[in-house]
Amino acid sequence: MDNFIETLTSKDKNAALPEEDNYFGKLVGSWKLDYFDRNISSSVKGEWHFAWVLEGMAIQDVIILPSRETTTETPHPLAEYGTTLRVYNPAAHAWDVAYGYTGKIIRLEARKQKDMIVLTNIEDERRKWVFVKIEDDCFHWQNVTVKDDGQWHVNADIYAERIQ
Template sequence: MNQFIETLTSKDKCLELPEEYDYFGKLIGSWKLNYTDRNISCSVKGEWHFSWVLEGMAIQDVIVLPSRDTKTEIPHPLTEYGTTLRVYNPNTHAWDIAYCYTGEIIRLEARKQDDMIVLTNIDDNKKKWVFVKIEENTFHWQNITIKEDGEWHINADIYAERIK
């Protein structure tokens, strides 16, 4: 297994990835998070881990809800264990993304929009995931649905704090 991990992960981003498109580099590391689903008024503590992969041209993460240290035998309504692969595309200057968890693969494309990173669902452009703000030790993420009138409906929020 060590050969796989060593081959997959990278210590840094690839030099060929332009700085202005390094949207996700600040996320590298481990985070504790609070996830709130606004549609069902439910919250859960979780964890999210990010690493450079594929010779530094991609970032992969693992999100765990609830976090491994708070998980109980009784399933939480917001249980999820998933991974995202974000690959920089030099042809489009966007990030091609696949989020996978049991029974689902969601394809997205990420671009900057003002100070936010907006990940748009390829199959339904009214569904978006948005990194509202990424700081050195905190970030805010939202799951958004665009209503018919163009207004953003926030389905869920994540507030994260760096632990490593």
């Protein structure tokens, strides 16, 4: 197992990844989070861990809802244990993204839009995941559906604080 982890993970980004396209680098580390689902009026505490992988040309994460320290025997309606692989695409100057959890894989493309990172679902461009703000010690993420009139309906928010 040590060989797998050693060959998967990287200490830093690859020099071939341009700094202007390094959208996700600030996320590397561990975060505690509050997840708020606006559609079902429910919330949960969670954790999200990010690392450089694949010779520094990708970032992978693991999101855990509820967090391991707050999980209970009773299943939470927002329970999820998933991983995202974000691989830099130099031809597109964007990121190819795959998110998976039990029974589901979602493909997205990530691009910078003003100060936000917008991940658009490949199968349904109305579905977006948005890093609204990423700072050194906190970030804000949203799950969004674009309505017919172009307005964004926010389905869920994550507010995260760095723990490592």
